[in-house]
Amino acid sequence: MSDAQAPVKRRASVKEGKESKEGDERHETIYRAVSDAIVEQRLKPGSRLREDALADVFGISRTGIRKILQRLALEQLVTLTPRRGASVTRPTADEAKDVFDARQLIECGLMPDVARRMGEKEAAELREMARQERQALRSGQQSVAIRLSADFHVRLAQLSGNATLAEFVERLCSRSSLILAVYGHRGHLGCESHDHDDLIGYLEAGNGERAKAFMSRHLKAIEASLSMVEEEENVPDLQQIFGG
Amino acid sequence: MSDAQAPVKRRASVKEGKESKEGDERHETIYRAVSDAIVEQRLKPGSRLREDALADVFGISRTGIRKILQRLALEQLVTLTPRRGASVTRPTADEAKDVFDARQLIECGLMPDVARRMGEKEAAELREMARQERQALRSGQQSVAIRLSADFHVRLAQLSGNATLAEFVERLCSRSSLILAVYGHRGHLGCESHDHDDLIGYLEAGNGERAKAFMSRHLKAIEASLSMVEEEENVPDLQQIFGG
DNA sequence: ATGCTATTTATTGTATACAGTAATTCCATC
DNA sequence: GATGGAATTACTGTATACAATAAATAGCAT
Incomplete structure (x- = not known):
């Protein structure tokens, strides 16, 4: 944890051979990593996914991260709210x-x-x-x-x-x-x-x-086997409680 | 037809009020425009969709166009080949x-x-x-x-x-x-x-x-009612004709 | 004349810089 | 002490610049 500094940093060497993930494949790898983390619940519903945090972790720029987040959003694994960014979807x-x-x-x-x-x-x-x-x-x-x-x-x-x-x-x-x-x-x-x-x-x-x-x-x-109780948000129900 | 020149060109005026498509909505509009054009066959299967051509037409930068193309690709309306760009999908x-x-x-x-x-x-x-x-x-x-x-x-x-x-x-x-x-x-x-x-x-x-x-x-x-003959590509069948 | 290589061109891939907006914090005021 | 508002911060949205690659073309050699 917290060694967000030492990461990846390829890019200098581009030609270095076939095994160095040919661009597209690196994206696919990252996509899988995030997707798996969500599916395996290591990233819990509601967790925010900040773009530059992810960019740092995976050593690519925000551009690539956004592409991946958009794909995940289309698959409804993450929710993309207009100026709040991405978070892991909490299904209703x-x-x-x-x-x-x-x-x-x-x-x-x-x-x-x-x-x-x-x-x-x-x-x-x-x-x-x-x-x-x-x-x-x-x-x-x-x-x-x-x-x-x-x-x-x-x-x-x-x-x-x-x-x-x-x-x-x-x-x-x-x-x-x-x-x-x-x-x-x-x-x-x-x-x-x-x-x-x-x-x-x-x-x-x-x-x-x-x-x-x-x-x-x-x-x-x-x-x-599911218990379908919608976890109430922490503070939200005021309006619901006191009627419209 | 063919007046691909005079179009759109907003961008100069950004503040011009609430009715000027609030960013996100403009993307949605463009998405619909392209999607409809494909579905209505005004853009025929196989047509290439160059990024800056679309960017010019709709008056946004390639960044936004790419986002839209990726969405269309995920819906399989366009095909995105690695370094050739986007084209309207030709279903097999x-x-x-x-x-x-x-x-x-x-x-x-x-x-x-x-x-x-x-x-x-x-x-x-x-x-x-x-x-x-x-x-x-x-x-x-x-x-x-x-x-x-x-x-x-x-x-x-x-x-x-x-x-x-x-x-x-x-x-x-x-x-x-x-x-x-x-x-x-x-x-x-x-x-x-x-x-x-x-x-x-x-x-x-x-x-x-x-x-x-x-x-x-x-x-x-x-x-x-469909006639399921795969239109042969223009030159492609040589190998098929003369056997593998 | 034909095939092969090198140069140029067209087009995508990626990063980064800048602008704009929502959230937060801090201060002044009631 | 709490509330409202202003400054700051943190983050996303967008454009653009640059790098890299594949296609097209021209030039050269055979």
Whole structure:
């Protein structure tokens, strides 16, 4: 902490070879770093993300940071208020409902396609992901587990073969992680330990309808595990209390 | 046409009062202008969008233009290739299939919710939109008609009450307009003239399942009306012709 | 004449400087 | 002592300047 001074400072050497992140890739890396930090709840909802602070940390100028923040804003992971800058989005209860309804519609609807395209290789990959997730959960790394769980759902959607819908699912899962971060109970993580394994079983057996029904219950269970009390802001309700 | 010279040129007067688009709004206006031009096919797929050309036209600096182009890129209306700049996206046949499959899943799935929330006011608004669309079609303004048709589908999705899914539909409809621009037959516009009116009827009657089935056929009809021959690039097929 | 290399040009990528605005602090006044 | 207002600070919004790269062109050699 606090060594905001010694950072990066490349730029002098530009030609130094192929492994030095070719500009675009560095942006992608930084984007991922911030995105992961948000999804893993290391950056908590409401946290402000000042541009030059980020610029210092990652050793690029504010220009690049703004680009990344705008992308995150379009994905609704950060909120960009006109002259206040960026902060990690704090999803409302309404948004949470929308997100889970959307997942219900899309992810469930995708299951038959996924089942149809599921082969041994795909199943093995998914099982490995589920294993890592269980392990993270056992070793108490809740944040990592949340992200791995999201990764699992995204990978599943990708296996449907529809890139557009997979991208939608990706965004919904990121937002879900935020929702879990705000409304989830500590200790009770979203996905039950064995749900994902069970799901793989149905898919591998080619039973799309069964998988669909299971996914539906799975998502309902996650949503039901949330406690949807909107944390009141610290001082805000005066007007609400005394009526309009 | 071709009067790309006389445009805009504000900037000299910054303080000139509240009605002069408060910065953020000007960006939104420009975004809409470009977006509409793409959707209405005044900017054809493949057209390059040079940054300073746009900057000149709209009287802001490249900084603002880049922001807008990046947003359009995230919505997949423009394609941003690393050091070549931006161009209007030319959807592939695969993407077209993905988009229509996604619409099939989402828009149809939304119909029951829409039917449930449909009131007189909503129905009247939709009928008015359908009327405008028919009129544009009759008067030969095909581009405008395409956009109005997209607007109709988006408004419908919004009436479901799920903002997240409505946003997805918005993006899918924009991309559909591009797809129609590339693969649609001249003269045969996507949506049949009376389809939208029929749909409103079912929804107003609260018959969600009927509306769902009708929407499904409606979308299938649009997709079927496309001629999915990928326009070969001007010189490209040599390798394909003479085998790899 | 053709193919290859070098120069020029057009255009994007990035940083930085400056302007403008909201938040904060401090002081004067009631 | 609290309240209102002015000065300061901290931050974002925007433009512009400069660097870097890819495309186009011309020149040279074979």
